[in-house]
Amino acid sequence: MSRNSSIKVTLKNISKHFGSTRVIDNLDIEFKAGTLTTLLGPSGCGKTTLLRLVSGLEPPTGGEIWFGEQDVSDYSATQRDVGMVFQSYALFPHMNVEKNIGYGLGVLKEKKEKIRDAVTKVLQTVNLDGYQKRYPDELSGGQQQRVAVARALVLEPKVLLFDEPLSNIDSKLRRSMRDDIRNLQQKTGITSIYVTHDQAEALSVSDEVVVMHNGAIEQQGTPRDLYRRPGSAFVANFIGDSNVVDGVLEVEAGRSAILLGGTRIDLGERQIDNLPGKIQLSLRPEMFQLRETGDRERHVVGTVIHSAYLGAVTEYFISTPMGDIFTTSPSSDGQYEKGKEVFLHFHPDQLIILPPARA
């Protein structure tokens, strides 16, 4: 089923208003050919609406949608050549697996044998061959999900859409299902868009992640980019855990330094886009090593206010001059009691300086 004719999907100046609510307003975005892109954001951010605009199930209020070099804005969902996996799977309860998957081929008036072969082939890709005669209510949640994927794939669509496909599956199974989806997408090379509100799912499954907030795009990039160089406090908080703190940037003769709650951190000759003065930083919980000793000039000092032992790691809340900091540290590094004074060691390169807030 692999093919090299993947297309990119482009939304130009797209808007969707429901009455006076502007769910999406003048948004531009491009999904690269042959990749899996995740739309990630809290509920109500417009990610599902965006997916439905691409599918044609929801007509846009304004703007254009292009599949490759073709303007499909006027095409209905039926004409658009997309496959979709619904959150609820939307398997037809009165049809068995074979009929469900073969439904679209039947609409296209394919021959019976051809339909049967195609169904068998696509069931093999999702490891469900032999389940042809089962009805949806005779399948487990994970199996239903795979039938839904098979049904979306069988017509070899130009674009594959996933609407929170794993939200109804328990957490242990979810991990293997998301690997399956990832493998399948890479094997078929169909341009895919995947909606989720689970950041771990988004990071693990996608080539690119688009973080959405209030109907606008906060940041688009690879999972690694988003984690290591978040473009805003929102992204820093949403992708992984983060302590967003204020600091002051000083630049002198090509060398820069940051004042963090009274402690001066020398950054050497690191290139920084921000202007000197007040800045925001994102501090990842795992960047700190907690020590009983340190240099009061170079290290931040704090007091443990709360600790929680989670097995492999221990979580701490530490009160410091730059604010309350949340950290995780390997439990093997030792335990610190509530009220204990600790030094926060970290490498200056791991400080994430957030770009100045957009107007």
Place this chain on the structure above:
Amino acid sequence: MQALLGERRFRVGIFSWLLIGVLSYLVLPWFGLEYGLFDSTMDEYWDALGWRSHPLSLGIPILLLLFIPFSRPGRSRKIEGRLLVVLALAITIVLAADFIIPNRSMGLGSGVILISLAALFSYGIARLGFLQGDVFISGAVTVIILIISVFVFYPVLQIFYKVIVAKDGSLDPFQFFDIVSSFGIGRVVLNTLYLAISVGAATTLLGLVFALYSIRSTSPLRHLMRIFYILPIITPPFVVGMSLILLFGRAGVLNDILMYFFGSGGFFIPDGAAGIFERSGYIYGFKGIFLAQVLSLTPVSYMVIVGMLSAINPAMEEASLTMRASRWITLKKVTLPLLAPGLANAFLLGVISSAADFGNPLVLGGEYDVLSTEIYFSIAGAQLDFAKAAALGILLLVLSLTIFLIQKKYLSKKSFVTVTGIQTSGNVTPLPIRLQKFLTVFVCCWLALIGILYISIFLGGFVRQWGADYTLTLMHHKELWSNGFSSGGWPSLTNSLMFSFIAAPLTAIFGILIAYILTRKKFAGHGVIDFGTVLIFAVPGTVIGIAYIMAFNTAPIELTGTAIILVITMIIRAMPVGIRGGMSALSQISPSLEEASLLQRAGSFKTLRSVLLPLLRSTIISSTAYSFIRSMTTVSAVIFLASAGTNVATTYILSRVESGDNGVAVAYGSVLILTMLVFTLLVQAVTGRSRIEKQM
């Protein structure tokens, strides 16, 4: 490949409708036939063809041929769409003018051409991107708007028009105020309101009592409440009134008993002394109508309240009990307040139904005039005062529309019963013991009364002359059923069965289609269908009756006296059942199923047929069955429209009541009830569950 397939279908569709239009112009009558399609001579048929008698009409097929270029590809979608729409509209206007200006009535042929124009119009708007270019749904929307316009908006507007036309044909804009301020009308309106509010209050109270009893009591008697579901469905509305006459009328059982003991020469009265009791018609008037309506409408309010009561989360009452509240206090402080919206709903429903009821006031009214009967008497018999009927119709329409809109606006969303999807556990809290004991006695009395009523209906058909001569006889049934199929009860019964048989499936189909379009589609014109539906739900049968007489008695659409108008009336009258059934069934089906089908390249027709219809099958069966029963028992609208040749069962029975043949009427009524009962039980056996009950 898919695009090509759709393109081909589009061309073939346009061409087919074109062909249908031109063919029906050539072979079907352009003008209405005086004696109907089947009773006309060949010559009359020949003369009614457009190209024979009316050369001007040749313009229509020639204009239609302009569509031919569209059955071949080429041209941009937008231009094509605009041309189709403009052409279809233009030809429709020409066609309409051809009938309205010379005031001639339309025939079957011109009707079919109108439908094919509507289809071509739908292809046009679909091409312009309406409803995302879906031809089938565009067509359904066009047809539904057309039907609603012709059979709901147009007749209702006719009422408003008739009220400003004076008897001599001149316009009189203030006639409405003259009529409603004339002597007696104020009393009729007050009578209607007084009756409606009393009945609303009484049915709500009784409905609450029975609902509490059937859901919360531990008495085995509560299972008997089930008959509440079936009886009102299968009983024609005026039959309760008839049985009250048998029991409490001048020659009724109660009068007989009282006369036997207290009348002149009675058991307790010394020979020769004057009786202290005289036969009286106490049942006629307010008391009788009130009793009959309470008896026949309580089940409706019962069902509304039961629905609400069984949706209350038992945990709330259990919480109250754990906080040291007694069952009484729990009932008063928790259960009843939670039920308040349901009670208000039941009350308004009772008020509307009472004001709209026609059969009971007709049979039992006596001197007590209400709007619905007053409308009927304004145009039945010698008076024929259309302006007065129209004015009264407007009053009744405004009354019921107002209440309906209040109900829709304030109560539909105001439910305290929240659906969380969380499985509620816990047991329902039973009633306080003393309350249950009291209610048991009350329920027994009520059931006994109902039992006696129905027994009297069945017995009434088998005695020579109720009140005077109680010898058992088959004469009434013989007169009805054994004088051949062309006399007695047979013609009206076969008419009823035939019309209802045609109307029922159409009601179910249109009901589901309207429900589907209203709940699942967003488009310009949505409001038109929504408003039309509101009118269909709210317009009382009597108002539909006079509206149809005013609208369809003359050109351009002349339908009175035909079977078609009766079938249409039945469809419109039963439509609320179809729509409600469709809505509740669709709310159980996730829209993502349809979306999944659309994404599998299926159009919405294929989606409806392959995905929705199989899932809606039981709803369709029960909707059809229930519409059938509704059509068989309806009276208020059809009584205006049934003619000698198209008499139906209910109008036949009422005509026998009016001529004093109560025995025959009751005999017929009991046969009708039995037939409907058997039918209902059969359908329930087929569908497996008591779905009809649920739809009320």
